[in-house]
Amino acid sequence: MLRMPEPDQHTLARRKDIIAAMKDVIPSPGGVIVDEDQLRPYECDGLMAYRQLPMIVVLPENTGQVAAILKYCHTHKIRVVPRGAGTGLSGGALPMADAITISMMKFNRVLDIDWDNRAAVVQPGVTNLGITRAVEHKGFYYAPDPSSQIACSIGGNIAENSGGVHSLKYGLTTNNVLGVEMVTIEGEILRVGGKGLDQTGYDLLGIITGSEGLLGIVTEVTVRILRKPETARALLLGFNSSEEGGKCVAAIIAAGIIPGGLEMMDAPAIKATEDFVHAGYPLDVEALLLVELDGPQVEVDYLIERVGNIAKDFGAVYSRISETEEERLLFWSGRKNAFPAIGRISPDYMCMDGTIPRVRLAEVLAGMQVLSQRHGLGVANVFHAGDGNLHPLIMFDANKPGDLERAEAFGGDILKLCVEVGGVLSGEHGIGVEKRDLMGEMFTADDMKHQERIKMAFDEDQLLNPGKVFPTLHGCGELKTLHAKAVADKFPTIPRF
Amino acid sequence: MVDVLSPTTPDQLRDAVGWALGSKTPLEVIGSGSKRAFGHAVLADTVLDCSKLSGILFYEPEELVISARVGTPLAEIKAALAEKNQQFHFEPGNFPALLGDDVVPDAGTIGGLVATNMAGSRRIKVGAARDHLLGFEAVSGRAEDFKSGGRVMKNVTGFDLSKLMSGSFGTLGVMHTVNLKVMPCDEQSASILVTCDDPKVANTIMTAAMGSENEVSAAAWISSADVRLLDIPVASEFGGGLVALRVEGPKPSVSWRSEALCTALGQYGETYELAGSYSQRLWQFVADVKPFVCASDKPNMLWRVSVPPASGGAVAERLMDVTGGRVMMDWAGGLIWLQITGSDAMAQQVRDIAGASDGQAVLVRAPAKMREGIAVFHPENPALGRINAKLRQNFDPEGILNPGRLSPPSAIGEGA
Ligand SMILES: Cc1cc2nc3c(=O)[nH]c(=O)nc-3n(C[C@H](O)[C@H](O)[C@H](O)COP(=O)(O)OP(=O)(O)OC[C@H]3O[C@@H](n4cnc5c(N)ncnc54)[C@H](O)[C@@H]3O)c2cc1C
Numbered sequence: 001m002l003r004m005p006e007p008d009q010h011t012l013a014r015r016k017d018i019i020a021a022m023k024d025v026i027p028s029p030g031g032v033i034v035d036e037d038q039l040r041p042y043e044c045d046g047l048m049a050y051r052q053l054p055m056i057v058v059l060p061e062n063t064g065q066v067a068a069i070l071k072y073c074h075t076h077k078i079r080v081v082p083r084g085a086g087t088g089l090s091g092g093a094l095p096m097a098d099a100i101t102i103s104m105m106k107f108n109r110v111l112d113i114d115w116d117n118r119a120a121v122v123q124p125g126v127t128n129l130g131i132t133r134a135v136e137h138k139g140f141y142y143a144p145d146p147s148s149q150i151a152c153s154i155g156g157n158i159a160e161n162s163g164g165v166h167s168l169k170y171g172l173t174t175n176n177v178l179g180v181e182m183v184t185i186e187g188e189i190l191r192v193g194g195k196g197l198d199q200t201g202y203d204l205l206g207i208i209t210g211s212e213g214l215l216g217i218v219t220e221v222t223v224r225i226l227r228k229p230e231t232a233r234a235l236l237l238g239f240n241s242s243e244e245g246g247k248c249v250a251a252i253i254a255a256g257i258i259p260g261g262l263e264m265m266d267a268p269a270i271k272a273t274e275d276f277v278h279a280g281y282p283l284d285v286e287a288l289l290l291v292e293l294d295g296p297q298v299e300v301d302y303l304i305e306r307v308g309n310i311a312k313d314f315g316a317v318y319s320r321i322s323e324t325e326e327e328r329l330l331f332w333s334g335r336k337n338a339f340p341a342i343g344r345i346s347p348d349y350m351c352m353d354g355t356i357p358r359v360r361l362a363e364v365l366a367g368m369q370v371l372s373q374r375h376g377l378g379v380a381n382v383f384h385a386g387d388g389n390l391h392p393l394i395m396f397d398a399n400k401p402g403d404l405e406r407a408e409a410f411g412g413d414i415l416k417l418c419v420e421v422g423g424v425l426s427g428e429h430g431i432g433v434e435k436r437d438l439m440g441e442m443f444t445a446d447d448m449k450h451q452e453r454i455k456m457a458f459d460e461d462q463l464l465n466p467g468k469v470f471p472t473l474h475g476c477g478e479l480k481t482l483h484a485k486a487v488a489d490k491f492p493t494i495p496r497f
Numbered sequence: 498m499v500d501v502l503s504p505t506t507p508d509q510l511r512d513a514v515g516w517a518l519g520s521k522t523p524l525e526v527i528g529s530g531s532k533r534a535f536g537h538a539v540l541a542d543t544v545l546d547c548s549k550l551s552g553i554l555f556y557e558p559e560e561l562v563i564s565a566r567v568g569t570p571l572a573e574i575k576a577a578l579a580e581k582n583q584q585f586h587f588e589p590g591n592f593p594a595l596l597g598d599d600v601v602p603d604a605g606t607i608g609g610l611v612a613t614n615m616a617g618s619r620r621i622k623v624g625a626a627r628d629h630l631l632g633f634e635a636v637s638g639r640a641e642d643f644k645s646g647g648r649v650m651k652n653v654t655g656f657d658l659s660k661l662m663s664g665s666f667g668t669l670g671v672m673h674t675v676n677l678k679v680m681p682c683d684e685q686s687a688s689i690l691v692t693c694d695d696p697k698v699a700n701t702i703m704t705a706a707m708g709s710e711n712e713v714s715a716a717a718w719i720s721s722a723d724v725r726l727l728d729i730p731v732a733s734e735f736g737g738g739l740v741a742l743r744v745e746g747p748k749p750s751v752s753w754r755s756e757a758l759c760t761a762l763g764q765y766g767e768t769y770e771l772a773g774s775y776s777q778r779l780w781q782f783v784a785d786v787k788p789f790v791c792a793s794d795k796p797n798m799l800w801r802v803s804v805p806p807a808s809g810g811a812v813a814e815r816l817m818d819v820t821g822g823r824v825m826m827d828w829a830g831g832l833i834w835l836q837i838t839g840s841d842a843m844a845q846q847v848r849d850i851a852g853a854s855d856g857q858a859v860l861v862r863a864p865a866k867m868r869e870g871i872a873v874f875h876p877e878n879p880a881l882g883r884i885n886a887k888l889r890q891n892f893d894p895e896g897i898l899n900p901g902r903l904s905p906p907s908a909i910g911e912g913a
Contacts, residue, residue, distance in 0.1 A: 116704050116807035139710070161653045168650065174657065175628050190880050195805035196856050197620060197831050200877040201885040202669075203627055206660020210653050227710050250559040256582065256681030295712065296757075299750030355649040357560055387650035388560075427651040435654075442654060443644075450643040450892070451656045457887035469655065482518070482639060482894060494502055494509040495549070 002050060002433055004467040007098035011078050015055060018078065022058050022100070025068045033057040042083070042101055046148075047091040047434055049350075049404060054081065054095035061106045063181065063189060063219040069102065070217065071187030079463050080185075082213035084124065084156030087148045089351055090432030092159065092212045092468055099466075102217060104155050110134045111220070117195045119178055121222045124155025128162075131223060140225045143170035146428070147336060155218050161210030163428040165261040165292075165335075168386035170226070172428070174209040181220035182208060185459045195222060207454060212430050213465040215458040229294035232260060233304055234331045237311045238285030238318025242266055243362035245287035248314040249385045250358060252291070252307055259307070261292035262386030263335050266365065269342070269380040269393070270334075276341035279334035282318045289316075289385065290335055292328075338382045339393065346378070346395030350407050354418030355427035358388045367417050368392060375410040377403075389427035390418070416441055431469045439471050453479055503546045507634065507642070507673045513545055514671060515640035517897045526667035526899050528568055528606030531593035532613055535861060536666060536873050540901040547608055550673050558583055562631065562648050564676045567608025574607055578679055586680040587625050588617035590784030595799065596862055597791065611675050614664030617784040618715035618743070621707070621806065621828045627663035629678045635662065635670035638893025648676045661888070667899045669892040683745035688776040689758045690731070691740040692766040694721055696817075696826065700810025702740045702765045703829040707806070709761060711754040715743040715780060716829040718813075723788035723825060729775045740766075741779055783827055789836045798842040798863045799834065804856030806831035812854050819846050844871045851875070872905055 011018070022032045033039055034056050043051045060066045073080050079099035086093055095101050107123035113135055114121070120131055120142070128149040131142040145164035146152055152162070158180060163172045170176070179193030193205040208215055239245040245264055252259065265273070265281075265288045274281040281288055289311075293303045304321055311319055322328035334341075342349045356364050365381065372379045378395040392414055396407040415425050419441045426435055439448060452474055455462070460476050502524075504510040517524050523541035527533060529548050551568040558581040565574060571589070578584055592615055593604040611633070616625030632646025645658035662672060689706075693699045699718035706713045719727065721738040732739075742762075744754045759768040771779060781787075789799050800822075804812050809830020817824055822837040837843060842863055851858040857875035860868065877885065889896075 114805075114807070115708065117805045118708060119805075161657065163651055171624070171628065172651065172653075174660070175624055188880055190884075191878070192881065194855050196803045197625075197806075197828060198803035198857060198859075200857055200875045201881055202665055202888060203614070203660040203663060204881060204884065206627060206657055206663070209660075210657045227708060227712075229712075230710050253561065253681070254559045256684065258681065295746070296710065296750050296753050298753045299747055302747050302749045355647075355651050357557075357562075357649060359557070359560060384651065389651045422647070423649055424647045424652045425654045427649070428653055430653050431655060439655065442647075444642070446641045447643045447645065448655075450637060450641070451645070451658065453891035454656050454658070454661070454888065457884055457891055479891070480894070483641065494504045494513055 004096060007096065011098045012055070018100070019056060021072055022056065022069065025065050025072070026058060026060055028061065031059050031061070042086070042095060042103070045086040045088040045091060045093040047089055047094070047432065050091050050094050050433060052095045052097060054101040055098055057101045057103055059103045059106045063183065066102070066183045066217055066219055067187040067189055069100070070183055070185050073100065073463060074185050074187060074461070077461060077463065079466055081465055082159070082217050084153035084159070085127065085151050087152040088156060088160060088432060089353070089429040090426070090434040092430055092432040092465070094433055096467065104153065104217070107155070107219065114195065118225050119195050119222050120225050121220065122154060124158070124218045124221055125153050128152050128154055128157055131225070135225050136228070139228050141228050142176070142223055143226050144173050144176055154221050154223065158209050158218050158221060159211065159213045160428070160430040163389070165263060165384060167384070168262060169258050169260050174206060176224045177205065177209055177221065178224055179222040180205065180208060180218050182216040182218050184216045185461070185463050190216070193222070212432060212469055214455055214469060215464065229260070230296045231300055232292055232294035232328060233300050234290060234292040234322045234328045235304060235307055235311070236281070236318070236320045236331055237289040237291065237316045238282045239287040239289070239315060240285065240317055241362070242287040242365050244315045245289050246358060246361040246385070248289060248311055248316065251310050251314050253386070255306065255310060257303055257307060259291050259386065260294035261290065262384070263290040264288065264383040264385035265335065265338065266381040268378065269338055269382050272341040272345050272380060273334040273338050276344055277333045277337050279330050281334055285318055290331055335382065342380055342393045342395060347397040347399065350394040350396065350411055352392045352394065352411050352414050353389070353426050353429040354415050354423055355387070355389045356418050356421050356423035358385070360421040364390070364417060364421060368414060371410055371413050371417070375406050377406055377410055384427070387427070388423065412438060433468055436469060437471050449474060449479055499542055499544060501544045501546050503549045505549045507550070510550065510671060510673050511636045511640055511642060514636045514638070517543065518638070518640045518895055521895055521897070523897050523900045526671050528609035529570065529604060531605040532596065532609055534596040535613065536902045537868060537905050538865065538901065539899050545671065547671065547673070548606060553577060554674065561650065561679050562676060563679050564648060564674065565607050566674055567606060567672050569607050571605050571607055571610060572603040575603055582682045583679045584682050585629060585677065586619060586623045587629055588619050588784060589615040589626070590617045590786065594790050595786055607675060608672055611663055611672065612665065612667050618717060618780055618827050621716065621831060622714045625663070627660050630659040630663050630675060631678055632676040633659060633662055633672045634674040635672040637670040638895065638898045643670065646676065650678060666902050668889060668903060669898070671898065685748045685751040686743060686745045686776055687751050687755050688771040688779055689742045689744070689755055689762070690769040690771055691762050692735055692737050693718070693740050694738045696813040696824065697810035698765065699738065699740045699826065700807065700830040702762055703742070704807050706742045706758060706762065707829045709758070711744060711758050712746070713742050714745050717741050717783045718826040720823065720825065722823060726788055727779065727782055729771065729778055731769055731771065741783070743776070743780060783825070786825065786834050788823070788825055789834055797836060797838040798867070799836050799861045800847050800858050801861050802833040802835055802847065802851045802856060802858045803831060804833065804851060804854045808854040808856070809833055812850060812856065815850050816847065819843070819850065842867055842871060848875065869905060874903055
């Protein structure tokens, strides 16, 4: 069972004072939530297996309020949990009994669109899709497109370094953020990066992106916007085995083609989605590839033909090319609805998120089948095939005693398998609480301590989002101590000149 | 006497740093030393030479990844990539040549490239070394091994230390292994040239091109004085400055986009299409900052001014007016190379102009004496400076790695 830091009794005893102080900072009605029934919606994020009522929830409206709240928390040593839209799948926004959850959803304005610099400045509560909506009338869009884009906030995207189906060609959040305004736990307002491409000093923007709310609260975001490609077309390619599908992916890339989207599904996922949305997927194949090419019409037509030929050479037994925009969207509808489709055939499912070197795909899928039998639970796979990011969907029934635990154990084994073959624990959903205790599979104690030393440079008292990412938090004193074993007193036996 | 430690294995590297830590001996960390003249002189008599930590560990073209020890010569890596028709998408230029003295093409090591976060003209589209570093292994100033990232394309497992290490100039840790993302070379590359003498108009042209659907992968402006140095046939016919825009991709797409750009930009000046090796030669010229390559003993200074791209033209004009220097623009105006001759680097003026446009200025080349007195890197905002100093303190508590490299002696302790 998940172990979280013990609630601080001193803080709990002062709840009334804290509420009063928060109401001073945010006078508008509804800015401070204290009643149990109103706190209830905040008790979990997208990782619904874990729930905890927050001590209180605050909804600040401007940077000054965020700074005042954090300064107060810093002075009084009160823990805080930043929260965006709450769609996170690793429990990053899971509340704590003694912490203030700071919801950033009132920061919902688009502040400035700078067409000439191709940049949009927005508040962190603006949804991912909201940015594209704000710029699409002039033919622009924001490239990283998590499947949750209609709901998730750009602040959450920064915290998780979210990706999407277009990440292979257009990069993750980190490659598309130009700058942020962030408030530190001390209440200091930092501006990091900007519309120019170089930063002074260390790459703090790069470290803040993907830091899961552990370093500060982001209050403004500047992202790069891109011109929408003139057109896009997709191919559906069916294979008799996922190994053949994987080989075809490698061949496409080896031919120098980087598709806008390159997705794969296994037989259980194909069947579930086809039953749900009737996208016209073939049911007699073991693996289905969805390849999207985007760009000028001439380029797309040319590349579609090349990809089609490669697929033929690599044993595709099914091939269909979208002829209209409607058809392209239909192809995607299956993939985009894969999660709810599994939700229809199984009372509950758990979405995992590991990345592997693509060449190991067949081996990992076979290993997953073995694990599936061992744990007695079914699994369906959707897969960002271009960049090796797997999303195994483990099917279980939370009402059956022991099923959740089995699903978690199964999930843990899948991620260990990913690491074993040279992959990683998370491709885009983050560590949060979900994978926290697996960090040791990938990192040594010293690796972890160097990460914690970054945390320490921002938040010495470890008040920001405790219990997330790090399995054990070392005290600052311990992190500062120099290890005697590392200090070689004898002359090193290495070549000298 | 300068003492040189040359570890040949990661274990030896850790021992060397451990010894330095124990004996409180500051180290100057170098790869091949090709960028030694960039930044401040390191306050150390002992050199930690990483060039013997060398060799490609694996290169898997279909997986788009290469892993190498930091001391591997860039030339060796580029040759391996070229054999499979691949490249680093961030196309690092021949930066060492800018620093002067007989430097061979592609001098430098892969570690030095990452540690200085290099990037060429394609940065405007695909980023810098930081965006392509998938993972690394290193020894910190605490003489402890640590790693981050991995070898896969998509990874959010823990903090992204790869970003922190890129551009940290070896002041946080000494990397011994780096994993980088590689990309296929494009089938075709072509350049559209538009005649233009005025940097502000040039900026407008580049902005229009970047905002179009034509996926421009590089946009630069070369002044009339420097166009003469460009060794391509049409250049001499221009008799003026020119904007260069690059499109890359499959053949039919490149032709189509080139034509579209010529049509759209005709209103600004005469347009030409440059294909094949001439186009490549032009971008090599820009990447290498050819007009401003010269021997380091000459009293001339080179600034690298980075601003929001759409302000580049105005900033360039102002820099020329105030300093009397020469400029070349890259990154659609986001990067201005400014060469000043004479005996004054005009640091304050250059920094004020850059700062007024939310930009920054780095003094890339200047006589050693001058570099002692001026902060080479743009002064950081004090709040960020405090965090940077803490990071440095946490990773290298005794300050044994490249002390002084990022800030002049007078400022040590203040910044990172
Ligand atoms: C159906 C579904 C599909 C999904 N598909 C994808 C996908 O394709 N790709 C992908 O990458 N993810 C996906 N996700 C996961 C999730 O949507 C992303 O992680 C998203 O970025 C979370 O944003 P959020 O606003 O909901 O953040 P939350 O869940 O509210 O918070 C996430 C983390 O960010 C922190 N945080 C939030 N706002 C701030 C702020 N302003 N400052 C500092 N820290 C902050 C929180 O503390 C927490 O640690 C999916 C989720 C669902 C439910």
